[in-house]
Amino acid sequence: MATSFTKLKNGDWGVRTDGSAAVGQSVVVAKRDGSSSTVIVTKVLWTDGKVSLCAISRAVPKNNSRNGSVCAECGRGGPLVTDLEDGLRKHYRCCDLPPSGY
Numbered sequence: 651m652a653t654s655f656t657k658l659k660n661g662d663w664g665v666r667t668d669g670s671a672a673v674g675q676s677v678v679v680a681k682r683d684g685s686s687s688t689v690i691v692t693k694v695l696w697t698d699g700k701v702s703l704c705a706i707s708r709a710v711p712k713n714n715s716r717n718g719s720v721c722a723e724c725g726r727g728g729p730l731v732t733d734l735e736d737g738l739r740k741h742y743r744c745c746d747l748p749p750s751g752y
């Protein structure tokens with residue numbers, strides 16, 4: 651699956667990926683310098699079944715536990731992501747998604 655970062659219409663970074671994507675799915679994005687990073691799909695903005703354009707949140711490394719392992723929004727555990735807006739760890743569903751003009 652080819653995935654690359656792309657700038658969204660609202661100025662945030664998102665990803666463009668082959669095939670269909672699902673909210674909550676983690677995708678590995680290869681960067682031009684050869685490294686890669688893992689991001690979580692927070693919203694599928696557009697897809698035609700072959701290519702999907704998605705809003706993303708950065709995945710939190712498993713060894714990063716400085717803020718504990720509960721969601722900053724609802725206080726429960728589970729798979730957390732870092733909210734791009736305030737940097738707190740939350741469930742992707744609890745993140746304050748940026749206002750979208752889509």
Ligand SMILES: [Zn+2]
Nearest residue numbers: 721724741744
């Ligand atoms: Zn939560």
